[in-house]
C-alpha cells in the first residue's frame with residue numbers, strides 16, 4: 028500500500044493565507060468565524076469520537092492553519108500532528124503552541140510527508156474546498172488511518188445558497204471572510220464527498236449540517252446542509 | 266503552575282464568590298479566592314440580614330450539599346401578601362397554586378456564610394488568600410494577566426469579580442456602569458410578635474417606601490425579619506429617629522399580633538449599580554459586582570447565584586472542549602444567556618420602586634389598577650411567582 032506514488036496535493040494558488048498570517052489567533056480578526064466554529068466542531072468531535080476520550084489518541088490535523096483546532100485537542104490529551112502547506116501559518120502555529128506550553132508536532136508540507144505514520148483520528152476542517160485534489164487526500168488518509176479510525180471533516184456545499192452566502196455575502200458584503208478565500212467551483216456537494224470516501228475504502232459516512240449566523244458570529248447544528256456542513260467517515264472494515 | 270499562577274482567580278468571598286468557588290470545585294476545576302478580610306472577620310461580619318432564597322437557589326444549594334448543612338434552620342415561605350399601604354391584601358401569592366414547593370426560604374446570612382466558608386476550606390480544589398486586597402489589574406496581555414496586591418502579583422487566565430456592590434475590580438478593569446442613588450435608606454432588624462407567622466411574608470407599599478416582613482425560623486419565639494425602606498429625607502429626620510418604633514408600629518399594624526421587641530437596627534443606603542458590560546477581556550463580573558439592585562423584591566442574591574451557576578457551567582464547557590478558561594465565543598454565549606434575566610430584574614426592581622414610591626394621584630391609580638389586574642390573573646401571578654422563584658432562567 029505504501030508504494031503508491033503520491034502526487035502533490037499542495038495548493039499553489041493560495042496566497043490568501045500568506046497575507047493573513049498575523050491574524051490566526053485574533054478572535055476578532057479575519058479568522059473569527061473559525062474561532063467561534065471551534066465550539067461546535069469540538070462538540071461534534073467529542074460526540075462522535077467512538078473512543079470516548081481523546082486522551083492518548085494520535086490525531087492528524089490536515090490544513091491546520093494556525094492551530095486553532097490542534098490546541099484544544101492537545102489539551103484534551105491527544106498527541107497532535109498538524110500539517111499545512113502554508114509555511115507562515117505553520118510558523119504561527121509553532122510559536123503559539125510554545126507560548127501556551129503545548130506539545131504539538133507541526134509540519135510544513137504536504138500530506139505525503141506523514142504517510143509513514145499512523146493515526147487514530149484525522150481532522151480536516153475547512154480545507155477540502157481549497158485543495159486541487161480532494162480524492163488524493165482521502166486516499167492517503169485511508170492509508171494512514173488505523174483500523175476503526177475516524178476522519179472528521181468540514182467544508183462548504185456547492186449550492187446557489189453557498190455561492191450567495193459564502194462568496195458574495197461573506198466576502199463582499201459582510202467582509203467576514205477575506206476576499207478571494209473561496210472559489211465556488213471548488214465547493215463540494217455532500218454526496219460527492221461521500222462517494223469519494225466510499226470509493227477510497229471507507230465504509231461509513233455521516234453528514235451534519237451547520238448554520239452560521241454572521242451577525243452574532245454564532246454556529247448551530249442544523250438539519251440542512253445548504254452552506255456549511257461537517258461529516259465523519261470510518262473505516263471499520265479495514 | 267507556581268503558587269502565584271492560577272487558572273481562575275475569584276475576587277471576593279461573599280455569598281456569591283464562595284458559592285461560585287464550590288460550583289467550580291464540584292466540577293473538579295481549581296480556583297483561588299482572594300478577599301481583603303481575614304478569616305475571622307469574614308466569619309464574624311456583622312450581618313444581621315436574612316436572605317430570601319428562591320426555589321432556584323435552593324436547588325443549587327441542595328445539589329452542592331449546602332442545604333442539608335443548614336440543618337433545618339430555614340423557614341419556608343408559604344404565602345406572600347402584597348398590598349398598597351395598609352389596604353387589605355390586594356394580591357396573595359400562594360405556593361399551592363404551583364407544584365414547585367414553597368415560594369422560597371428565609372435563611373440567616375451569617376449561617377449561609379459560615380456554612381459556605383466551612384465547605385470551601387474543606388475543598389482540595391479551592392485555595393484561599395485572606396487579607397489580600399486588589400490594588401490593580403494588568404490584563405492587556407491575556408497570556409500574561411495579573412492582579413497586584415500589597416505583597417505579590419497573582420497571575421490568572423480568568424478573573425471572576427465577586428467583590429460586591431462597591432467592586433474595586435470593576436473599577437480597575439475599567440468597566441462602565443449605571444449608578445443611581447435612590448435617596449432611600451433600608452432599616453434592617455428583627456422583630457418578635459405575639460402571633461405565629463405560619464410562613465407568611467408581607468410586602469406593603471407606602472409612598473415613603475416599601476416594607477417587607479419575612480418569616481424567620483425560631484422555635485422559642487415568634488420572629489420575623491424586617492427590611493423597611495424609607496426616603497432618606499424622612500429617615501434622617503430627628504423626630505422620625507426618636508419615634509422609630511412608633512412609626513414602625515403604624516406600618517406594621519399588628520399584622521402578626523402585638524409587637525414584643527425590636528433587635529438592633531442596621532441602616533443601608535439604597536442605590537443601584539448596573540454594568541454595561543458583563544465581562545471585559547478576561548475579567549468577568551458576577552453577583553452584586555455586576556448588578557446591585559434595589560432590595561424591594563428580595564432578588565439580589567438569587568440573581569447573583571444564577572450568574573455563578575451559569576458561569577460555572579460555561580467554564581466547565583470550556584474545559585471539556587479543551588479550550589482555555591477565557592474563550593471569547595463562550596463568554597459571548599454566557600453574556601447572551603444572562604443578559605435578559607439581568608436587564609429584566611434591574612429594570613423591574615427599579616421601576617417597581619419608582620411606581621410604589623411617591624404619592625401622585627396618577628401613580629396611585631396605576632398601582633391600584635395594576636394590583637387588581639394582577640390579583641385576578643392566575644396566569645400573571647403564577648408566571649411572576651416562577652420568575653421570583655428563580656425557576657425561569659435556570660431552565661437553560
Ligand SMILES: Cc1cc2nc3c(=O)[nH]c(=O)nc-3n(C[C@H](O)[C@H](O)[C@H](O)COP(=O)(O)OP(=O)(O)OC[C@H]3O[C@@H](n4cnc5c(N)ncnc54)[C@H](O)[C@@H]3O)c2cc1C
Nearest residue numbers: 277279280281301317399428429552553563564565566567
Ligand atoms: C437591605 C438589603 C436586603 C437584602 N435582602 C435580600 C434578600 O432577601 N434576598 C436576596 O436575594 N438578596 C437580598 N439582598 C441582596 C444581597 O444581599 C446581595 O445581592 C448579595 O449579598 C451579594 O453578594 P456578593 O457575594 O455579590 O457581594 P458581597 O456580599 O458584598 O461580598 C463581597 C466580598 O468581596 C470582598 N471584597 C470587596 N472589595 C474587595 C477588594 N478590593 N479586594 C478583595 N476583596 C474585596 C468583601 O470583603 C466581601 O467578602 C439584600 C440587600 C440589601 C442591601
Ligand SMILES: C[S@@+](CC[C@H](N)C(=O)[O-])C[C@H]1O[C@@H](n2cnc3c(N)ncnc32)[C@H](O)[C@@H]1O
Nearest residue numbers: 036037038090091092095111112113152153157
Ligand atoms: C480555512 S483554513 C482552515 C484552518 C484550520 N483547519 C481551521 O479550521 O482552523 C485552510 C487551511 O488549509 C491549508 N491548505 C490548503 N490546501 C492545503 C493542502 N493541499 N495541504 C495542506 N494544507 C492546505 C491552508 O494553508 C490554510 O491554512
